Amino acid sequence: MTMVAATPRLAARRRLWFAPVLLGVAILVGTAIGETRLPLMTVLQTLANKLWGAGYPVDRIDAGIIWSYRLPRAIVAACCGAGLALTGVVLQALLRNPLADPYLMGLSAGASTGAVLVTIAGVGGGAVSMSFGALGGALLAFACVILLAHAVSGGAGGGRANQAAAAIILAGIAGSQLFNALTAFTIARSANAEQARGIMFWLMGNLSGIRWEDVGACIFVSIGGVALCLWHRRGLDAFTFGADGAAALGINVQALRGSLITATAIMVGVLVSKVGAIGFVGLVVPHAMRFLVGTRHDRLVPASALAGAVFLVAADVISRIIVPGQVLPIGVVTALVGAPAFALILVRGARR
Protein backbone atom coordinates (compact mmCIF):
# COMPACT_ATOMS: atom_id res chain seq x y z
CA MET A 1 0.00 0.00 0.00
CA THR A 2 2.85 2.30 0.88
CA MET A 3 4.39 1.61 -2.51
CA VAL A 4 1.24 2.76 -4.25
CA ALA A 5 1.40 6.06 -2.41
CA ALA A 6 5.12 6.54 -2.92
CA THR A 7 5.49 5.73 -6.60
CA PRO A 8 3.91 8.82 -8.22
CA ARG A 9 5.92 11.05 -5.91
CA LEU A 10 9.19 9.38 -6.81
CA ALA A 11 8.35 9.55 -10.49
CA ALA A 12 7.54 13.23 -10.19
CA ARG A 13 10.80 13.85 -8.38
CA ARG A 14 12.77 12.07 -11.11
CA ARG A 15 11.04 14.13 -13.77
CA LEU A 16 12.10 17.32 -12.00
CA TRP A 17 15.62 16.79 -13.34
CA PHE A 18 14.30 17.71 -16.76
CA ALA A 19 13.34 21.15 -15.50
CA PRO A 20 16.72 22.89 -15.75
CA VAL A 21 17.39 21.22 -19.11
CA LEU A 22 14.06 22.35 -20.56
CA LEU A 23 14.58 25.82 -19.18
CA GLY A 24 18.09 26.00 -20.64
CA VAL A 25 16.86 24.92 -24.06
CA ALA A 26 14.06 27.50 -23.97
CA ILE A 27 16.49 30.26 -23.11
CA LEU A 28 18.91 29.20 -25.86
CA VAL A 29 16.14 29.04 -28.45
CA GLY A 30 14.81 32.38 -27.22
CA THR A 31 18.28 33.81 -27.69
CA ALA A 32 18.65 32.44 -31.21
CA ILE A 33 15.31 33.58 -32.62
CA GLY A 34 14.59 37.25 -33.21
CA GLU A 35 14.48 39.91 -35.91
CA THR A 36 17.65 38.34 -37.28
CA ARG A 37 17.79 34.62 -36.71
CA LEU A 38 21.15 33.39 -35.48
CA PRO A 39 22.24 29.75 -35.70
CA LEU A 40 22.05 27.88 -32.38
CA MET A 41 25.72 26.98 -32.92
CA THR A 42 26.69 30.67 -32.91
CA VAL A 43 24.75 31.14 -29.67
CA LEU A 44 26.53 28.21 -28.02
CA GLN A 45 29.93 29.37 -29.26
CA THR A 46 29.32 32.90 -28.01
CA LEU A 47 28.33 31.57 -24.60
CA ALA A 48 31.43 29.38 -24.50
CA ASN A 49 33.58 32.37 -25.40
CA LYS A 50 32.05 34.58 -22.76
CA LEU A 51 31.82 32.03 -19.97
CA TRP A 52 35.18 30.30 -20.21
CA GLY A 53 37.01 32.09 -23.04
CA ALA A 54 36.77 29.19 -25.48
CA GLY A 55 37.98 31.39 -28.33
CA TYR A 56 35.62 30.29 -31.12
CA PRO A 57 35.61 32.66 -34.09
CA VAL A 58 32.25 34.44 -33.84
CA ASP A 59 31.15 37.60 -35.66
CA ARG A 60 31.58 40.54 -33.25
CA ILE A 61 28.14 41.99 -34.00
CA ASP A 62 26.41 38.61 -33.59
CA ALA A 63 28.23 38.06 -30.34
CA GLY A 64 27.15 41.51 -29.13
CA ILE A 65 23.49 40.88 -29.98
CA ILE A 66 23.55 37.52 -28.28
CA TRP A 67 25.44 38.43 -25.14
CA SER A 68 24.27 42.00 -24.48
CA TYR A 69 20.66 41.91 -25.63
CA ARG A 70 19.12 38.54 -26.31
CA LEU A 71 20.48 36.49 -23.44
CA PRO A 72 19.62 38.87 -20.59
CA ARG A 73 16.24 39.40 -22.21
CA ALA A 74 15.53 35.67 -22.37
CA ILE A 75 16.67 35.17 -18.78
CA VAL A 76 14.48 38.02 -17.52
CA ALA A 77 11.52 36.66 -19.52
CA ALA A 78 12.03 33.28 -17.86
CA CYS A 79 12.24 34.84 -14.39
CA CYS A 80 9.12 36.92 -14.96
CA GLY A 81 7.16 33.95 -16.25
CA ALA A 82 8.17 31.86 -13.27
CA GLY A 83 7.47 34.66 -10.80
CA LEU A 84 4.08 35.62 -12.22
CA ALA A 85 2.95 31.98 -12.43
CA LEU A 86 3.98 31.44 -8.79
CA THR A 87 2.06 34.53 -7.75
CA GLY A 88 -1.04 33.00 -9.31
CA VAL A 89 -0.44 29.70 -7.50
CA VAL A 90 -0.11 31.45 -4.15
CA LEU A 91 -3.08 33.79 -4.51
CA GLN A 92 -5.37 31.07 -5.85
CA ALA A 93 -4.46 28.76 -2.98
CA LEU A 94 -4.68 31.30 -0.17
CA LEU A 95 -7.78 33.15 -1.34
CA ARG A 96 -9.59 30.00 -2.49
CA ASN A 97 -10.50 31.72 -5.70
CA PRO A 98 -9.63 30.28 -9.12
CA LEU A 99 -9.61 33.77 -10.65
CA ALA A 100 -7.04 35.23 -8.26
CA ASP A 101 -4.18 36.69 -10.28
CA PRO A 102 -1.91 39.68 -9.67
CA TYR A 103 -3.12 41.39 -12.82
CA LEU A 104 -6.79 40.99 -11.92
CA MET A 105 -6.16 41.99 -8.31
CA GLY A 106 -4.71 45.35 -9.17
CA LEU A 107 -1.15 44.66 -8.07
CA SER A 108 0.13 45.19 -11.59
CA ALA A 109 -2.00 48.32 -12.01
CA GLY A 110 -0.57 49.74 -8.79
CA ALA A 111 2.97 48.96 -9.93
CA SER A 112 2.30 50.77 -13.21
CA THR A 113 0.97 53.82 -11.41
CA GLY A 114 4.01 53.91 -9.14
CA ALA A 115 6.40 53.61 -12.07
CA VAL A 116 4.59 56.31 -14.06
CA LEU A 117 4.48 58.68 -11.11
CA VAL A 118 8.23 58.39 -10.71
CA THR A 119 9.26 58.53 -14.37
CA ILE A 120 6.76 61.03 -15.72
CA ALA A 121 5.33 63.08 -12.89
CA GLY A 122 8.73 63.27 -11.22
CA VAL A 123 7.59 62.07 -7.80
CA GLY A 124 10.62 61.61 -5.57
CA GLY A 125 12.58 64.24 -7.48
CA GLY A 126 14.87 61.76 -9.22
CA ALA A 127 16.06 60.21 -5.95
CA VAL A 128 13.69 57.28 -6.37
CA SER A 129 14.20 54.77 -9.16
CA MET A 130 11.38 53.51 -11.34
CA SER A 131 11.75 50.09 -9.74
CA PHE A 132 11.08 51.55 -6.33
CA GLY A 133 8.11 53.44 -7.72
CA ALA A 134 6.65 50.22 -9.12
CA LEU A 135 7.37 48.34 -5.91
CA GLY A 136 5.72 51.04 -3.83
CA GLY A 137 2.75 51.14 -6.17
CA ALA A 138 2.28 47.37 -6.00
CA LEU A 139 2.41 47.35 -2.21
CA LEU A 140 0.06 50.32 -1.97
CA ALA A 141 -2.46 48.77 -4.37
CA PHE A 142 -2.22 45.52 -2.46
CA ALA A 143 -2.87 47.29 0.84
CA CYS A 144 -5.84 49.15 -0.67
CA VAL A 145 -7.34 45.96 -2.08
CA ILE A 146 -6.94 44.06 1.19
CA LEU A 147 -8.36 46.92 3.26
CA LEU A 148 -11.31 47.35 0.94
CA ALA A 149 -11.98 43.62 0.98
CA HIS A 150 -11.77 43.68 4.76
CA ALA A 151 -14.28 46.51 4.94
CA VAL A 152 -16.64 44.76 2.52
CA SER A 153 -16.63 41.41 4.31
CA GLY A 154 -16.35 42.79 7.84
CA GLY A 155 -13.25 40.72 8.48
CA ALA A 156 -12.60 37.20 7.32
CA GLY A 157 -13.77 34.70 9.86
CA GLY A 158 -16.14 31.94 10.68
CA GLY A 159 -17.89 30.30 7.80
CA ARG A 160 -17.60 33.54 5.94
CA ALA A 161 -14.04 33.10 4.73
CA ASN A 162 -15.31 32.31 1.24
CA GLN A 163 -17.30 35.50 1.17
CA ALA A 164 -14.10 37.31 2.08
CA ALA A 165 -12.30 35.68 -0.85
CA ALA A 166 -14.99 36.89 -3.24
CA ALA A 167 -14.73 40.35 -1.72
CA ILE A 168 -11.00 40.43 -2.45
CA ILE A 169 -11.60 39.81 -6.14
CA LEU A 170 -14.25 42.52 -6.32
CA ALA A 171 -11.96 44.88 -4.42
CA GLY A 172 -9.20 43.97 -6.88
CA ILE A 173 -11.36 44.99 -9.79
CA ALA A 174 -12.17 48.31 -8.13
CA GLY A 175 -8.49 48.82 -7.29
CA SER A 176 -7.36 48.02 -10.84
CA GLN A 177 -9.78 50.54 -12.27
CA LEU A 178 -8.69 53.21 -9.83
CA PHE A 179 -4.99 52.70 -10.42
CA ASN A 180 -5.36 52.41 -14.18
CA ALA A 181 -7.26 55.70 -14.11
CA LEU A 182 -4.50 57.29 -12.03
CA THR A 183 -1.92 56.04 -14.53
CA ALA A 184 -3.88 57.40 -17.48
CA PHE A 185 -4.41 60.69 -15.65
CA THR A 186 -0.71 61.07 -14.91
CA ILE A 187 0.24 60.32 -18.49
CA ALA A 188 -2.35 62.71 -19.89
CA ARG A 189 -1.28 65.52 -17.56
CA SER A 190 2.46 65.28 -17.54
CA ALA A 191 3.78 63.31 -20.48
CA ASN A 192 4.59 64.58 -23.93
CA ALA A 193 3.48 62.51 -26.93
CA GLU A 194 6.79 60.70 -27.18
CA GLN A 195 6.86 59.75 -23.50
CA ALA A 196 3.21 58.70 -23.61
CA ARG A 197 3.83 56.32 -26.50
CA GLY A 198 6.82 54.83 -24.75
CA ILE A 199 4.99 54.38 -21.47
CA MET A 200 1.93 52.83 -23.08
CA PHE A 201 4.22 50.33 -24.76
CA TRP A 202 5.91 49.58 -21.45
CA LEU A 203 2.57 49.14 -19.69
CA MET A 204 1.62 46.31 -22.04
CA GLY A 205 4.86 44.55 -21.25
CA ASN A 206 8.13 45.25 -22.96
CA LEU A 207 11.42 43.45 -22.64
CA SER A 208 13.42 45.37 -25.22
CA GLY A 209 15.10 47.61 -22.65
CA ILE A 210 16.46 44.69 -20.60
CA ARG A 211 20.23 44.64 -19.97
CA TRP A 212 22.47 42.61 -17.69
CA GLU A 213 21.98 44.99 -14.76
CA ASP A 214 18.27 44.04 -14.64
CA VAL A 215 18.95 40.32 -14.43
CA GLY A 216 20.11 40.04 -10.82
CA ALA A 217 16.95 41.36 -9.17
CA CYS A 218 14.71 39.22 -11.39
CA ILE A 219 16.67 36.04 -10.66
CA PHE A 220 16.69 36.87 -6.97
CA VAL A 221 12.93 37.34 -6.63
CA SER A 222 11.97 34.39 -8.81
CA ILE A 223 14.31 31.91 -7.15
CA GLY A 224 13.43 33.35 -3.74
CA GLY A 225 9.75 32.94 -4.64
CA VAL A 226 10.18 29.30 -5.62
CA ALA A 227 12.10 28.59 -2.43
CA LEU A 228 9.53 30.32 -0.22
CA CYS A 229 6.60 28.53 -1.85
CA LEU A 230 8.31 25.16 -1.59
CA TRP A 231 9.10 25.83 2.06
CA HIS A 232 5.39 26.53 2.69
CA ARG A 233 4.08 23.83 0.33
CA ARG A 234 2.18 21.98 3.04
CA GLY A 235 0.66 25.17 4.34
CA LEU A 236 -0.59 25.94 0.83
CA ASP A 237 -1.99 22.40 0.56
CA ALA A 238 -3.76 22.81 3.89
CA PHE A 239 -5.90 25.61 2.45
CA THR A 240 -7.69 23.08 0.23
CA PHE A 241 -10.77 23.18 2.45
CA GLY A 242 -10.55 26.87 3.25
CA ALA A 243 -8.87 29.01 5.87
CA ASP A 244 -10.67 27.34 8.78
CA GLY A 245 -9.63 23.95 7.48
CA ALA A 246 -6.02 25.14 7.37
CA ALA A 247 -6.25 26.50 10.92
CA ALA A 248 -7.64 23.17 12.12
CA LEU A 249 -4.62 21.46 10.53
CA GLY A 250 -2.24 23.56 12.59
CA ILE A 251 -1.44 26.28 10.08
CA ASN A 252 -1.02 29.78 11.43
CA VAL A 253 -3.37 31.24 8.84
CA GLN A 254 -2.79 34.93 9.46
CA ALA A 255 0.99 34.63 9.48
CA LEU A 256 1.13 32.44 6.39
CA ARG A 257 -1.28 34.62 4.42
CA GLY A 258 0.49 37.78 5.51
CA SER A 259 4.00 36.63 4.64
CA LEU A 260 3.19 34.90 1.37
CA ILE A 261 0.94 37.67 0.04
CA THR A 262 3.51 40.31 0.99
CA ALA A 263 6.23 38.30 -0.76
CA THR A 264 3.93 38.08 -3.75
CA ALA A 265 3.42 41.82 -3.82
CA ILE A 266 7.18 42.43 -3.66
CA MET A 267 7.80 39.90 -6.42
CA VAL A 268 5.20 41.48 -8.69
CA GLY A 269 6.49 44.96 -7.92
CA VAL A 270 10.06 44.07 -8.90
CA LEU A 271 9.06 42.17 -12.04
CA VAL A 272 6.59 44.80 -13.27
CA SER A 273 9.19 47.51 -12.75
CA LYS A 274 11.48 45.66 -15.17
CA VAL A 275 9.10 44.51 -17.86
CA GLY A 276 5.74 46.25 -17.37
CA ALA A 277 2.38 44.73 -16.56
CA ILE A 278 2.05 41.35 -18.25
CA GLY A 279 -1.34 39.82 -17.68
CA PHE A 280 -2.79 36.30 -17.56
CA VAL A 281 0.43 34.35 -16.89
CA GLY A 282 -0.57 33.96 -13.24
CA LEU A 283 -4.02 32.82 -14.26
CA VAL A 284 -3.38 30.45 -17.15
CA VAL A 285 -0.19 28.64 -16.16
CA PRO A 286 -1.24 27.37 -12.70
CA HIS A 287 -4.56 26.08 -14.02
CA ALA A 288 -2.87 24.26 -16.89
CA MET A 289 -0.35 22.75 -14.50
CA ARG A 290 -3.05 21.55 -12.09
CA PHE A 291 -4.36 19.43 -14.94
CA LEU A 292 -0.91 18.00 -15.59
CA VAL A 293 0.55 17.45 -12.12
CA GLY A 294 -2.41 17.75 -9.74
CA THR A 295 -3.12 20.22 -6.97
CA ARG A 296 -0.35 19.31 -4.51
CA HIS A 297 2.07 22.18 -4.12
CA ASP A 298 5.20 20.06 -3.88
CA ARG A 299 4.65 19.38 -7.59
CA LEU A 300 2.54 22.38 -8.57
CA VAL A 301 5.06 25.01 -7.46
CA PRO A 302 8.07 23.78 -9.49
CA ALA A 303 5.88 22.80 -12.44
CA SER A 304 4.20 26.21 -12.57
CA ALA A 305 7.48 28.08 -12.22
CA LEU A 306 9.02 26.07 -15.05
CA ALA A 307 6.00 26.30 -17.32
CA GLY A 308 5.62 30.02 -16.64
CA ALA A 309 9.27 30.56 -17.54
CA VAL A 310 9.02 28.61 -20.78
CA PHE A 311 5.67 30.23 -21.62
CA LEU A 312 7.00 33.76 -21.28
CA VAL A 313 10.21 33.06 -23.20
CA ALA A 314 8.03 31.65 -25.99
CA ALA A 315 5.63 34.60 -25.79
CA ASP A 316 8.60 36.97 -26.08
CA VAL A 317 9.89 35.16 -29.16
CA ILE A 318 6.42 35.26 -30.74
CA SER A 319 6.05 38.95 -29.96
CA ARG A 320 9.27 39.60 -31.89
CA ILE A 321 8.53 37.57 -35.00
CA ILE A 322 4.74 37.54 -35.47
CA VAL A 323 4.59 40.93 -37.21
CA PRO A 324 7.66 41.24 -39.48
CA GLY A 325 9.67 44.36 -38.78
CA GLN A 326 7.71 45.23 -35.67
CA VAL A 327 7.84 44.20 -31.99
CA LEU A 328 4.51 43.68 -30.27
CA PRO A 329 4.18 44.27 -26.52
CA ILE A 330 4.49 40.84 -24.90
CA GLY A 331 1.30 41.51 -22.93
CA VAL A 332 -0.59 41.40 -26.22
CA VAL A 333 0.64 37.86 -26.86
CA THR A 334 -0.10 36.62 -23.33
CA ALA A 335 -3.56 38.20 -23.45
CA LEU A 336 -4.31 36.57 -26.81
CA VAL A 337 -3.63 33.21 -25.18
CA GLY A 338 -4.86 34.17 -21.74
CA ALA A 339 -8.23 35.76 -22.41
CA PRO A 340 -9.74 32.65 -24.04
CA ALA A 341 -8.24 30.51 -21.27
CA PHE A 342 -9.81 32.86 -18.72
CA ALA A 343 -13.18 32.41 -20.42
CA LEU A 344 -12.70 28.64 -20.33
CA ILE A 345 -12.01 28.70 -16.59
CA LEU A 346 -15.14 30.79 -16.03
CA VAL A 347 -17.29 28.40 -18.05
CA ARG A 348 -15.85 25.32 -16.34
CA GLY A 349 -16.34 26.95 -12.94
CA ALA A 350 -19.98 27.67 -13.74
CA ARG A 351 -20.62 24.04 -14.71
CA ARG A 352 -19.44 22.73 -11.36
Place this chain on the structure above:
Amino acid sequence: MRIEVHALSAKVHRVPLLQGISLHIERGELFGLVGPNGSGKSTLMRCLAGLRRPSAGRVLAEGTEVRKMPARDRARRIAFVEQQADTTDRLTVREAVELGRTPYLSPLRGWSEEDAAAVEAALSAVEMTAFAERLWHTLSGGERQRVHIARALAQDPELLMLDEPSNHLDIRHQLSLMALIRDLPITRVVALHDLNQAAACDRIGVMQGGRLVVVGTPADILDEALLAEVFGVAATRSVSEGGATHLHFSHAL
Protein backbone atom coordinates in the same frame (compact mmCIF):
# COMPACT_ATOMS: atom_id res chain seq x y z
CA MET B 1 -8.32 14.63 26.57
CA ARG B 2 -10.11 16.39 29.40
CA ILE B 3 -11.91 19.58 28.40
CA GLU B 4 -13.06 22.31 30.75
CA VAL B 5 -15.14 25.23 29.61
CA HIS B 6 -15.49 28.14 32.04
CA ALA B 7 -18.15 30.83 31.59
CA LEU B 8 -17.66 30.92 27.82
CA SER B 9 -19.33 33.63 25.75
CA ALA B 10 -18.96 34.51 22.07
CA LYS B 11 -20.26 37.46 20.11
CA VAL B 12 -20.50 38.72 16.55
CA HIS B 13 -20.83 42.49 16.27
CA ARG B 14 -22.16 42.62 19.85
CA VAL B 15 -24.81 40.00 19.07
CA PRO B 16 -24.28 37.20 21.58
CA LEU B 17 -23.96 33.74 20.01
CA LEU B 18 -22.97 31.91 23.18
CA GLN B 19 -23.64 33.01 26.75
CA GLY B 20 -22.04 31.77 29.94
CA ILE B 21 -21.34 28.18 28.98
CA SER B 22 -19.58 26.03 31.58
CA LEU B 23 -18.92 22.40 30.93
CA HIS B 24 -16.56 19.52 31.69
CA ILE B 25 -15.88 16.70 29.27
CA GLU B 26 -14.00 13.74 30.71
CA ARG B 27 -11.17 11.79 29.11
CA GLY B 28 -12.48 9.17 26.71
CA GLU B 29 -16.03 10.40 26.94
CA LEU B 30 -18.47 10.49 24.02
CA PHE B 31 -20.24 13.78 24.46
CA GLY B 32 -23.25 14.68 22.32
CA LEU B 33 -24.36 18.22 21.59
CA VAL B 34 -27.99 18.64 20.59
CA GLY B 35 -30.24 21.61 20.07
CA PRO B 36 -32.37 23.22 17.38
CA ASN B 37 -30.85 24.91 14.33
CA GLY B 38 -29.03 28.09 15.27
CA SER B 39 -28.78 27.19 18.94
CA GLY B 40 -24.99 27.61 18.87
CA LYS B 41 -23.65 24.06 18.55
CA SER B 42 -21.23 24.87 15.71
CA THR B 43 -20.09 28.07 17.40
CA LEU B 44 -19.34 26.20 20.63
CA MET B 45 -17.39 23.55 18.73
CA ARG B 46 -15.34 26.19 16.93
CA CYS B 47 -14.45 27.66 20.32
CA LEU B 48 -13.50 24.21 21.66
CA ALA B 49 -11.28 23.65 18.61
CA GLY B 50 -9.54 26.96 19.17
CA LEU B 51 -10.72 28.31 15.81
CA ARG B 52 -12.81 31.07 17.31
CA ARG B 53 -11.81 33.52 19.99
CA PRO B 54 -14.37 33.68 22.78
CA SER B 55 -15.45 37.14 23.92
CA ALA B 56 -15.23 35.95 27.52
CA GLY B 57 -14.38 32.78 29.40
CA ARG B 58 -11.84 30.05 28.79
CA VAL B 59 -11.53 26.67 27.14
CA LEU B 60 -8.94 24.41 28.73
CA ALA B 61 -7.66 21.16 27.24
CA GLU B 62 -5.76 19.15 29.85
CA GLY B 63 -5.37 22.41 31.73
CA THR B 64 -3.94 24.42 28.81
CA GLU B 65 -5.93 27.12 27.13
CA VAL B 66 -6.60 25.98 23.55
CA ARG B 67 -6.20 29.45 22.05
CA LYS B 68 -2.71 29.63 23.56
CA MET B 69 -1.49 26.24 22.31
CA PRO B 70 0.90 26.45 19.35
CA ALA B 71 -1.24 25.74 16.27
CA ARG B 72 0.73 22.65 15.24
CA ASP B 73 0.58 21.04 18.69
CA ARG B 74 -3.12 21.77 18.87
CA ALA B 75 -3.73 20.15 15.49
CA ARG B 76 -1.91 17.00 16.60
CA ARG B 77 -4.24 16.69 19.58
CA ILE B 78 -7.55 18.11 18.36
CA ALA B 79 -9.23 17.23 15.08
CA PHE B 80 -12.36 18.99 13.91
CA VAL B 81 -14.72 18.09 11.08
CA GLU B 82 -16.71 21.15 10.17
CA GLN B 83 -20.34 21.04 9.21
CA GLN B 84 -19.54 22.14 5.69
CA ALA B 85 -16.14 22.23 4.06
CA ASP B 86 -15.86 21.89 0.34
CA THR B 87 -13.31 22.53 -2.38
CA THR B 88 -13.20 23.05 -6.13
CA ASP B 89 -9.70 21.57 -6.33
CA ARG B 90 -9.24 18.39 -8.34
CA LEU B 91 -7.73 16.29 -5.60
CA THR B 92 -8.10 12.60 -4.89
CA VAL B 93 -9.63 11.04 -1.79
CA ARG B 94 -6.20 9.87 -0.68
CA GLU B 95 -4.75 13.36 -1.04
CA ALA B 96 -7.61 14.80 1.02
CA VAL B 97 -6.96 12.29 3.80
CA GLU B 98 -3.20 12.92 3.61
CA LEU B 99 -3.89 16.52 4.59
CA GLY B 100 -4.60 15.14 8.07
CA ARG B 101 -0.89 14.47 8.45
CA THR B 102 -0.01 18.14 7.95
CA PRO B 103 0.66 18.85 11.65
CA TYR B 104 3.18 15.98 11.73
CA LEU B 105 5.16 17.17 8.70
CA SER B 106 7.50 20.09 8.38
CA PRO B 107 9.28 21.73 5.44
CA LEU B 108 12.24 19.45 6.04
CA ARG B 109 10.57 16.34 7.47
CA GLY B 110 9.03 14.46 4.59
CA TRP B 111 6.39 11.78 4.25
CA SER B 112 7.13 8.59 6.22
CA GLU B 113 5.86 5.02 6.50
CA GLU B 114 4.05 6.03 9.66
CA ASP B 115 2.13 8.75 7.82
CA ALA B 116 1.19 6.34 5.03
CA ALA B 117 0.00 3.78 7.57
CA ALA B 118 -2.14 6.36 9.39
CA VAL B 119 -3.77 7.35 6.08
CA GLU B 120 -4.50 3.73 5.15
CA ALA B 121 -5.98 3.01 8.56
CA ALA B 122 -8.17 6.11 8.40
CA LEU B 123 -9.41 5.24 4.91
CA SER B 124 -10.34 1.73 5.93
CA ALA B 125 -12.03 2.90 9.15
CA VAL B 126 -14.59 4.86 7.11
CA GLU B 127 -14.77 2.16 4.39
CA MET B 128 -13.32 4.46 1.73
CA THR B 129 -10.23 2.43 0.74
CA ALA B 130 -11.82 1.46 -2.57
CA PHE B 131 -12.39 5.15 -3.33
CA ALA B 132 -8.82 6.25 -2.59
CA GLU B 133 -7.98 7.32 -6.14
CA ARG B 134 -11.37 8.91 -6.91
CA LEU B 135 -11.49 12.66 -7.48
CA TRP B 136 -13.21 14.78 -4.84
CA HIS B 137 -15.81 16.32 -7.14
CA THR B 138 -17.05 12.88 -8.21
CA LEU B 139 -18.05 11.94 -4.64
CA SER B 140 -21.54 12.11 -3.17
CA GLY B 141 -22.22 14.23 -0.10
CA GLY B 142 -22.06 11.24 2.21
CA GLU B 143 -18.81 10.01 0.69
CA ARG B 144 -17.27 13.47 1.14
CA GLN B 145 -18.37 13.44 4.76
CA ARG B 146 -16.64 10.10 5.30
CA VAL B 147 -13.44 11.42 3.70
CA HIS B 148 -13.50 14.40 6.07
CA ILE B 149 -13.82 12.01 8.99
CA ALA B 150 -10.93 9.92 7.65
CA ARG B 151 -8.86 13.11 7.41
CA ALA B 152 -9.62 13.86 11.05
CA LEU B 153 -8.73 10.28 12.06
CA ALA B 154 -5.43 10.56 10.17
CA GLN B 155 -4.59 13.46 12.50
CA ASP B 156 -4.46 10.81 15.24
CA PRO B 157 -6.09 13.18 17.75
CA GLU B 158 -6.82 12.91 21.46
CA LEU B 159 -10.02 14.88 20.93
CA LEU B 160 -12.21 14.36 17.89
CA MET B 161 -14.96 16.85 17.18
CA LEU B 162 -17.59 16.15 14.56
CA ASP B 163 -20.20 18.74 13.62
CA GLU B 164 -23.34 16.92 12.44
CA PRO B 165 -21.32 14.10 10.86
CA SER B 166 -24.25 11.96 9.79
CA ASN B 167 -26.12 14.69 7.92
CA HIS B 168 -25.59 13.42 4.38
CA LEU B 169 -25.29 9.75 5.22
CA ASP B 170 -27.69 6.98 4.31
CA ILE B 171 -29.04 4.92 7.19
CA ARG B 172 -26.45 2.13 6.90
CA HIS B 173 -23.56 4.57 6.97
CA GLN B 174 -25.16 6.57 9.78
CA LEU B 175 -25.24 3.45 11.91
CA SER B 176 -21.75 2.29 10.95
CA LEU B 177 -20.38 5.78 11.58
CA MET B 178 -21.97 5.91 15.03
CA ALA B 179 -20.54 2.44 15.73
CA LEU B 180 -17.10 3.64 14.60
CA ILE B 181 -17.33 6.76 16.76
CA ARG B 182 -18.54 4.79 19.79
CA ASP B 183 -15.58 2.39 19.53
CA LEU B 184 -12.87 5.07 19.32
CA PRO B 185 -10.87 5.15 22.58
CA ILE B 186 -10.44 8.95 22.54
CA THR B 187 -12.52 11.88 23.73
CA ARG B 188 -15.25 12.75 21.25
CA VAL B 189 -17.61 15.69 20.97
CA VAL B 190 -20.34 15.21 18.38
CA ALA B 191 -23.09 17.61 17.40
CA LEU B 192 -26.09 15.56 16.39
CA HIS B 193 -29.46 16.18 14.89
CA ASP B 194 -30.89 12.74 15.36
CA LEU B 195 -31.91 12.54 19.02
CA ASN B 196 -32.03 8.76 18.88
CA GLN B 197 -28.36 8.78 17.92
CA ALA B 198 -27.68 11.25 20.70
CA ALA B 199 -29.20 8.73 23.06
CA ALA B 200 -26.18 6.51 22.37
CA CYS B 201 -23.74 9.08 23.80
CA ASP B 202 -22.28 8.84 27.30
CA ARG B 203 -23.61 12.28 28.14
CA ILE B 204 -25.33 14.99 26.17
CA GLY B 205 -25.53 18.73 26.42
CA VAL B 206 -28.67 20.47 25.19
CA MET B 207 -28.25 23.91 23.64
CA GLN B 208 -30.94 26.51 23.20
CA GLY B 209 -30.49 30.12 22.08
CA GLY B 210 -26.75 30.17 22.78
CA ARG B 211 -27.07 28.67 26.24
CA LEU B 212 -26.35 25.21 27.51
CA VAL B 213 -29.66 24.45 29.17
CA VAL B 214 -28.98 20.99 30.55
CA VAL B 215 -26.20 18.39 30.67
CA GLY B 216 -26.59 14.78 31.70
CA THR B 217 -26.93 11.18 30.60
CA PRO B 218 -29.54 10.57 27.89
CA ALA B 219 -31.61 8.45 30.23
CA ASP B 220 -31.73 11.27 32.77
CA ILE B 221 -32.50 14.24 30.58
CA LEU B 222 -34.06 13.18 27.27
CA ASP B 223 -37.67 13.18 28.33
CA GLU B 224 -41.01 14.37 27.01
CA ALA B 225 -40.88 17.69 28.85
CA LEU B 226 -37.45 18.61 27.49
CA LEU B 227 -38.38 17.67 23.92
CA ALA B 228 -41.49 19.83 24.11
CA GLU B 229 -39.68 22.75 25.69
CA VAL B 230 -36.45 22.84 23.64
CA PHE B 231 -37.35 21.21 20.34
CA GLY B 232 -41.05 22.00 20.23
CA VAL B 233 -42.16 18.46 19.45
CA ALA B 234 -44.51 16.02 21.07
CA ALA B 235 -42.76 12.70 21.70
CA THR B 236 -43.03 9.57 23.72
CA ARG B 237 -40.09 7.76 25.23
CA SER B 238 -39.54 4.06 25.64
CA VAL B 239 -36.68 2.13 27.12
CA SER B 240 -35.80 -1.17 25.50
CA GLU B 241 -34.71 -4.30 27.33
CA GLY B 242 -31.02 -3.45 26.89
CA GLY B 243 -31.65 -0.13 28.64
CA ALA B 244 -31.37 1.98 25.42
CA THR B 245 -33.60 5.02 25.15
CA HIS B 246 -35.90 5.32 22.11
CA LEU B 247 -37.86 8.39 21.17
CA HIS B 248 -40.98 8.40 19.00
CA PHE B 249 -41.98 11.75 17.60
CA SER B 250 -45.61 12.41 16.81
CA HIS B 251 -46.02 16.07 15.80
CA ALA B 252 -44.67 19.62 16.09
CA LEU B 253 -46.14 21.65 18.92
